[in-house]
Amino acid sequence: MVFSLFKKKSTRLADQIEKESESVSVDTQSILNPVTESKEESLYDRLKRGLSRTSGGLVASLRGVFGQGAGHEEILEEIEAILIQADLGVKTTQRLLDQVRPLVETNQIRDSTALIEKLRELIQKQMSLHVSPLKLNEKPFSVVLIAGINGVGKTTTTAKIGNLLQATGKKCMFAACDTFRAGAVEQLGIWGERLNIPVITGSEGQDPASVAFEAMKKAQKEDIDVLLIDTAGRLHTQKNLMEELGKIQRVIQKNMPAAPHEIFLVLDSITGQNAVHQARMFHEMLKLTGLVMTKLDGTAKGGVVFGIQEELGLPIRFVGVGEKFTDLQPFDPQSYSQALFEEN
Amino acid sequence: MMFGGLSEKLQTAVSKMSGQSSLTEENIKDALRDVRLALLEADVNFLLVKEVVEQIRQKAVGVALEKGVQPAQKLFSLVHEQLVELLGGEQPTPFQLSSGRQHKILMVGLQGSGKTTTAGKLARYFKDLKPTLVAADIYRPAAISQLATVAKQAGADFYQAGQKDPVEIAREGLAKAKESNSRLVILDTAGRLQIDEDLMNELIRVKAAFEPDHILMVLDSMTGQEAIKVAQAFDEKLNITGVILSKADGDARGGAALSVSKVTKKPILFLGIGEKLDGLELFSAQRVASRILGMGDVVGLVEKASEVMDESTAKKMQRKMGSGEFNLEDFLEQMQMIKKMGPMGDLLKMIPGVGQMIGEEQLGGVEQEMKRTVAIISSMTPHERQDPSILNGSRKRRVAQGSGTNAQQINHLLRQFEQMKQAMKQMKKAGFFKPANLLKGKLPFGM
């Protein structure tokens, strides 16, 4: 019986994507510009610094591709190696390869520079899809829900987003809905203090949905612009905990049907192919509106997010590039794809 | 069958090649490609995959096939063996600490990898040693109070000295532990990137002051291709003594484990399972190898299974499956147990890779097929369940009527059951079918 289970699904996401328009309006940029401009280092620089630390880097490997008089298959294998090592995953890599293969085989692409540019373009194009303005100007206030598995950087990201928004003149509030992990409430509390953002907390072990409920009421009363809700880390396979998230969402919706306006899944860029499962399950439970990639200041490239973005049609909103509250940047497909291919 | 991932693929890759007497370059070529893909999907490092596949190829070519064993199954068991070996062998000596003297453990790893929780789990695991947890994560907000709570939960002593230099904290923690006659001191440090020179140097200084007996790197099971670089860097700088894989209760295939074993040659000691402090299990190479291969060795599944099936039932089932005695009665029993475990879709999603391969519609189909199967077998007499070959036309009509199905559906079921039995036999012959090891004897295999 279950023999028949494992037949592959034949949905062609790539086809779907081709059809979608390439509408890109990055409202994040305009909302957040005052802060990003004041930074000494641009996203591009930081990413580049982070991404290029890896030995050789993508480009160094790619440059070698055409140098050895290798056959087409070898060249494509070389590219496969590069993409897989960036955690793009086998299937996504295959799809990208399928797109450049004809160009290589028919000599339309003859040198590595052109090949890199083509790949970069493909990646950038895909990653530019599905970007709509962030819903952070809602009335009476916007609600942002932050979710993800344990340790990916949810709390830090909550603080970072709070900082960005505050710098654009928005009055923020945090809700500490991780009532489970030891020290979690205090952790967000410290960020709140540093940023001068009020934090709504519950007692340890309190139902997180009730904390969210309280926060909704307080935000209303105190004329807040954006309420940011930090949640406990949970594995996507933990059914009860996933349902707890659903409950938090329902409680918020009861209070304000259009909320949460933004629901972000935070992904650690060191994560391999499991991130795909994470994204699917969280999306199924919450209907995410976007992704945040953290720890891009490390050596990991977070390539898995490319396939996720493509499969689920979700924009990547922000990237985390360090542990300070200023270490957050709006995601920019061009910088990202460029940095991904940047040489040391 | 429960085997998702690779074994299923291998079945199709080489099913055309029955009747061969040994493994050859030719008859394993496709299967090896599948092995490669499976390993890559499991996040085994690309370069390592190359190496492993080559090792397997060399081992495999020329291996004789016992009668009735298919090349794919033989190859599969070879792959499994190889992974077990790479992961440090079948029976790792469990990590122990003698009670006669003081032990010092330094916890290291990337941000968010699970060091603090794991430190608490170790304290709990070795609570007879009267452990002391020392807080040297001076960077992350509330890290210290997190450890304080964890220490309390673990019943361990706790030392903190605020935000001062971790080197001093380490020294003071040791002194404090000596005073209180604590025989295990666990130093929790801040997470850091392996490329952060300042922080890596800080760890080197801490190590010099603390003089740990064990330097344990905590690595997230979900880590991707970079695992190899991370492990290498921590090992080069600190000469780690062992690894703990955290968050292993998820559905990550855990290929990072291979990378780490390979580059550091250090043992993986424990698996971190869940957020509670009792969630620390001795590492089993068997289990992790199965998981990397996508064989569905998922702790959650095992747990669920164990809720509805006791040890002796499980053993009985395994014996039957191995011996070919497995009949429709047993199959029915298993189906009913599986049903008790919850909706099929939820179960299947727990198996690495499966959620990816099947869609909701298909899941619904499975649920239905299961219902139908149960209905059909329930409508059979005990005698028919023991020996379905006696099901002639009129008997089938009766069963069809009783179960609201038709002869075609009954034949379909019988054919699949026969295939399943064949598969079980071959697994057994291939020397691979050791569910007791693979799944701690609790997983109902007949799915």
Ligand SMILES: Nc1nc2c(ncn2[C@@H]2O[C@H](COP(=O)(O)OP(=O)(O)OP(=O)(O)O)[C@@H](O)[C@H]2O)c(=O)[nH]1
């Ligand atoms: N280098 C780096 N570290 C980060 C980044 N984002 C978060 N971290 C670190 O990762 C660790 C975990 O971050 P948290 O924000 O506590 O993660 P979390 O998802 O809230 O964790 P739980 O609530 O325990 O599930 C902390 O040490 C952070 O400082 C990033 O972009 N770069």
Ligand SMILES: [Mg+2]
């Ligand atoms: Mg948190």
